[in-house]
Amino acid sequence: MSLNEHTPVHHSTTEPDRSTEFTTFMRAYQDMVFSTAARLSANDGHAEDIAQEVFLRAFQHFAQLRASPTAGGWLKTVTTNLTLNHLTRYRKRWRLFSDLRKTAADDESSSPEVDVSVPDTLLADLGAEQRRALIDEALRKLPQHQRVPLVLYHFEDMSYEEIAIKLHASLAKIKTDIRRARAALLPHLESGGIAADVL
Amino acid sequence: MSTHDPDEALQRLLQRTLSEMPPRRAPATLELRVFSELQRRAALPWWRCSFMHWPAPARVAFLVICGALVATMFLGSGAAVAGLSSLLESGSPSLFWARQIGVLMVSAGNLMALLARTLPLTWLYQGIAVCAVLYAVLFGLGAAVYRTLYLHQPLNGK
Numbered sequence: 054m055s056l057n058e059h060t061p062v063h064h065s066t067t068e069p070d071r072s073t074e075f076t077t078f079m080r081a082y083q084d085m086v087f088s089t090a091a092r093l094s095a096n097d098g099h100a101e102d103i104a105q106e107v108f109l110r111a112f113q114h115f116a117q118l119r120a121s122p123t124a125g126g127w128l129k130t131v132t133t134n135l136t137l138n139h140l141t142r143y144r145k146r147w148r149l150f151s152d153l154r155k156t157a158a159d160d161e162s163s164s165p166e167v168d169v170s171v172p173d174t175l176l177a178d179l180g181a182e183q184r185r186a187l188i189d190e191a192l193r194k195l196p197q198h199q200r201v202p203l204v205l206y207h208f209e210d211m212s213y214e215e216i217a218i219k220l221h222a223s224l225a226k227i228k229t230d231i232r233r234a235r236a237a238l239l240p241h242l243e244s245g246g247i248a249a250d251v252l
Numbered sequence: 253m254s255t256h257d258p259d260e261a262l263q264r265l266l267q268r269t270l271s272e273m274p275p276r277r278a279p280a281t282l283e284l285r286v287f288s289e290l291q292r293r294a295a296l297p298w299w300r301c302s303f304m305h306w307p308a309p310a311r312v313a314f315l316v317i318c319g320a321l322v323a324t325m326f327l328g329s330g331a332a333v334a335g336l337s338s339l340l341e342s343g344s345p346s347l348f349w350a351r352q353i354g355v356l357m358v359s360a361g362n363l364m365a366l367l368a369r370t371l372p373l374t375w376l377y378q379g380i381a382v383c384a385v386l387y388a389v390l391f392g393l394g395a396a397v398y399r400t401l402y403l404h405q406p407l408n409g410k
Contacts, residue, residue, distance in 0.1 A: 072287075079283060087278035101279055108286045109293075185273050207270040235262050 075115055079108055082125060086132050092204045093136040095193040103139060107132050133209060137219065140197065191241035199234035202227050 086107050091100035110131060111118055118124045192200055202220065205211045211219070217227045298306055306314070339347055 076283070076287075079286065083278040083282055084275040087282065088275035091276055097279070101282055101285070104278060104282055105285050105289065108282075109289060112286075112290060182274070184269075185276065188270065188273060189276065207267055232259055235259075235266055238266065239262070 071115065074119055075112060078111070078115070078119065078124070082128050083108070085125065086128055089129055089132045089208070090136045092189065092192055092208060093133065093201055094140060095195075095197070095200060099139060099143075100136075103132065103135050106135055129209065133205070133219075137201070140201065188238075191238050194241050195234055195237055199230050199237060202231045203234035203238070206231055 083104065087100055087104045090103040090107075091097055094100050094103065107128060111124075111128060114127075118127060121127070192204065195203065202216050202222075205216045205219065206213070213224055213227050213231070216222075216231075217224045220227065222230075293301070298310065303311065303314075
């Protein structure tokens with residue numbers, strides 16, 4: 054994982070070695086932590102708050118994490134859990150008002166089956182950063198109940214079963230949501246204008 | 253272009269596309285925020301940190317004091333109530349305010365009981381319904397304000 058090239062932070066502490074080590078540790082993982090939180094939450098401000106909380110917890114366990122080969126996995130798990138907690142806590146109360154129309158539209162009976170023409174490659178003629186920006190924007194436009202399982206499946210490499218357990222939903226619903234999220238992602242990518250020739 | 257199973261083809265395509273995506277760059281402020289918060293926490297006096305970070309003698313002392321307080325409450329509450337009752341009955345002028353508060357609370361209780369007996373039941377139901385409607389309206393207004401002012405605000409300039 055690439056290190057960030059931010060200006061070093063100078064801070065007074067009684068354990069300079071530990072702080073230096075933690076700075077290095079943080080720079081190695083902060084992009085991954087922030088990406089995970091941002092893609093799940095679709096909100097950069099919340100993602101930064103979550104990333105801050107993740108690293109504060111990491112600092113508390115730094116004695117174990119500093120030499121652990123599974124530190125990245127630990128950070129990813131904590132980030133995922135904190136983001137899901139955040140989404141549950143802050144969005145659930147508004148679901149009644151915000152998702153009524155979407156829920157009705159996404160109803161099993163009213164939604165057509167996925168029928169898309171699938172290209173062999175996607176955004177192949179774009180640079181990595183352009184592609185990243187376009188896909189992140191497309192993910193941001195997905196409704197939460199589709200985006201979250203899609204991100205967990207494709208970015209966090211979780212299985213359908215693991216996602217169903219994590220989100221307290223049925224396996225069938227998770228599979229349906231992910232399938233629809235994939236189908237919904239394609240038009241968003243096409244609407245970016247650049248993918249049209251590829252698709 | 254298309255394969256036998258479009259779902260599976262789309263899954264493979266997205267998996268390939270998304271797995272090649274570089275991570276997003278964390279904001280430059282993140283590192284500063286984390287270290288500022290660590291410094292703030294380090295500067296806190298021990299009694300404002302979480303209990304697990306207290307010095308061992310302080311933790312032991314705290315537990316002992318809490319245990320003593322609980323024991324005192326159990327053992328002494330009966331005696332305290334009896335003592336207070338006798339003091340109130342003795343008519344001491346220094347406890348005039350306590351008697352007044354007691355009288356006030358009894359009067360309020362009597363008033364509520366009287367209202368519950370005399371008011372028609374339909375009035376009570378109508379009152380509850382009005383409260384429920386007002387609650388729903390306020391909840392809806394809150395949701396609308398949240399969605400208008402907060403949920404749709406630009407995210408970090410995006």
